[in-house]
Amino acid sequence: MTARNPLPEEWTLTEDRADFLFDLLSRGVLGLYLTFALFPIYWMLMMSLRTRAEIAESDPDFFVLSTDELRRVVLEGDLDLLAAEVEYENYLDMWDQIPLLDFYINSLIIAGVTTVLALVIAIMGGYAFSRHDFPGKRYIGGGLLATQMIPGVLILFPMFLLFIWIQTETPFKMRDTYHGIIFVYTTFTVPVAIWMLRGFFDSIPASMEEAARVDGCTRFQALYRVVIPMAAPGIAATGMFVFLIAFNEVLFASVLATGEVMPFAIGIRRFETQATTYWGEMMAASSLATIPILLLFVLFQQPIVEGLTEGGVKQ
Amino acid sequence: MAGSRSVLTRRLEGITDRLPGVREHVPSIGHRLPFYRRLTAGQQFAYKLMAPALAMMFVVHLVPIVWGVTISFMGLENEFISRWYDAPFVGLENFQDTLGSSTPVGEDFRNSLQKTVLFASGTLVVTYVLGLGAALVLNQKFKGRFIARTLLLLPWVAPAVVSLYIWRMMFQAQSGLINNVLLDLGLIGETIYWLRGEHTMVALILAHSWTQFPLVMIFLYAGLQSIPQQLYEAAAIDGAGRWGKFRYVTMPQLKPVSAVIVLLMFLWTMINFTAPYIVLGPAPPDEAYVAILFIENYAFQYNAFGRGAAMSVVLFVLAMALALLYYRFLFDDETTGTGA
């Protein structure tokens, strides 16, 4: 602007201004995204601290306390009101309504063992795919991809029949056991894990292993001593992937893992009875299951996210 | 190898040294096969590595698929559930019944197939748009960027079972948050029955997308990060502004990653059971009754496993066909192939 034109006739979009607006827009969008991503989790926590009546209310407050109550707590120091309103009973009652502890433990066992087993097998497989060319590789690779398209319902009943056959012909019990469902889940997650790990292994130059072999390591030693430590982020990412799949699975669990080994994913349905749904207790149980997982992720996200972003581009 | 060799390392070495089969010069079972002997040591090693995976997949994938396809040609109904082998062969009858438009199950099944494609497409679009937007935002340099990235991944990390129940709770017609907020803001006039009426599919897509978009986001983010800076500079020199850069550099460079994630998202959603099962509950309305849920309910409620198998085969074939079409479409384009 010069002295001749104290006010510009038109406001031009200079590059600086464009940058500024764009930044502003980005931040706004980011804010929206964060709200979208985090609000349901927040809501779960809020609902876990409410009574049945409060949940059924048509006009729920966004926070455990209404604005009036908030004012009284903060300004007047009415801590009793705080204690009264925060309905932590849900966290106590939920253990009695359904065998929640059993469900948690079962899920941990099932998902945990599946993760370990799947990683072991998939590391071997992914390495083979990454480093070696062998006859039938293309078909096997295609087969791995094809497994992603199989609807679970197709193999569900035959799997059940297979379990029964094993149970009657051999002394191994399969139905409603840990090893039964772990076997199934491991096999389900291995193809994806191989695919992911192959990508990570691809990004590690083969020269390292060659050097190790020159030094006298066997192929196998080269694998676990050289490659695995270098691919640790990728392995962590894959491991988390597998864990989540095993933890969330409901279709096969609903048929093959009822009874004593019932995991959390199925068990939590029991909060929905014929008469009513116990949202409060359900949210409390959910919070207890979710918050640790989220915290662990936040703490250890470095290697996992690194792994995800690296592996993303590898075909 | 250079480096300290602790007692532990030596012990571990000792164990692996003794593992049979992974040392190349120890004759193993495979050597009985002429085919195997002709392979190089490296290839033999590869097969040994693949062996456990292949064995498991044979038992859990291959055998049940063949079995399932066999059952689809049998009249495996209620009276045979304890002795499936006695069920009679009925040829294509199961397929005719479930695909025909004259039977109630046929009508329902075809409806469910439509809804499945709708669900998969809808989720695909929503997660891609959300994921792309988030990835673009994260690609900018700003403080707290990594924290934001972690936080935006949380919906995917949170157990889907839990998240879907939360959304189900929020979509409740009377007590749910969404209706209350929309009513308060005056965006809608009367309560919408999210989980029972015509908007059910919207609710389902939204809830499922919430759990999936971070995955798309992180894939696209990785893709964005790998775009060489020179391309942008070159574009700038050619006079491209922000939008031009996006259109001519960013999007084309993202095509390979997008292609992969789009296909995966589509396939995974087509066979996703968890989301519709939890969001819709025990009595799914027709509007969002996707095939996989329908098949499971139908087969297990009426013990009609022959028909259930037939319907599953149809769904499987449909998924494969769409995937193949997609590949064809991809290769006709100039873009680089994905090459599994």
Add this chain to the structure above:
Amino acid sequence: MDPKTRRNFLKVSGAATAVGLAGCLQEGGSGALQTQYMKAPGYEDFFSKHTEKFKEETGIKVEYEFLGWSDARQEMSNNISAQDGPDVQEIASTWMPAQVEAGGWADLDSEEASQHLPDKSNYPEGALDVATFDGQYTGVPWFWGPRAWQEVGTMMDDAGVEGSPEDWDDLVSQGNAYKEATGNSDYFGVMSGGIEPGRNFAMFLWQNGGSLLNEDNTEPAFNSQAGVDAMNFYKDLIIEHEIIPEASLEWEQAGVQGAFAGNQIASTWGALGTTNAYTDEDGNSREDLRVSAPPTGPNGDQGTFFGMELLGITAWSDKVEEAAQWIDYLAQPEVNAELADIVGFLPPTEGGMNTDLYSDPFYDIFADEVFPAAKTYPQVLGWSEIETVIYETATEILNSAVTGDWSEGDTQAALDDAASVAQDALDN
């Protein structure tokens, strides 16, 4: 690797595998009788006490487990496929035909079983009809509950209405009088949520002289004129006469019991559970209630719905005699009555009804007036599909009436559609 180390390695890994696999092996069977029941409050104490007593008397150890209603059907179906599971189980009467066809239940007329089971003559015909399917005596009746007309006497009196209507005309005129006196449309509140419209439709149908299926259960008969009239009467009670509140369309058991106990409706159809819900509420007492058989329709006699649970021995059980003894124990009048009381139903035997728990004259009305009118769904294959289409159709008709979309002829058309689906289910 040299032979010695290889041998050592194999020994160690073999041992480790064996230990691991041992955990996967099937249990040899603990020798106790395995039993399962549908979950209900108070069962835990009842069963721990009585399995103890049974063990003292007979030396047979009984283990018990409870299934939630939502899991039960799938679980039982899986057991039948696997031919593996508990020895004694509670049978839900509507699932029974399919389970018998699939080979799930043992024949109770067999020698081993019948020598220990209670005599069939203890049980009324209606109960035995339900217990037998396809010629096979499958379950021993355990407890049942017919739905009676129940009203809050004080509310009726306050409105100057007699209560306990004898027929449909009486029902309507009383309802109108009540409406005039109180200004409320809550004279009668039958639950119409969930699957209940089907049951209510069946009741109105029976009262009007109709039936669900024909004589030999091969064809549907509910779309007859009697059926159409019955359905229309049901719908008219809500929209034309306005003596059933619209809110009832959402009610299932919890809803109607809450409304009745809270005096929001003056009368309803319900089993003993409804009575108990009413008396449990503060400020109510059973003295307030009056019970009678539901009204008759223009063409028929009384008709009311009863539900029944039975106990059966599973087809794969190898402890048939012990199982029969346990069922016999549970069927003893005192024990049976105790359980029926806990669960809010009635014992299906005279002996049971004569025990102290049921000596109150209040129960006599159930026994003398309501039972004779009680009917239930026919035991036939494919019934679950028919039940589903009937209640869905009834719900649709009610919904369309309430939203004002109903017009003449809709009911007949809808029932005819349902009948064709039913015919389909019966044929297959």
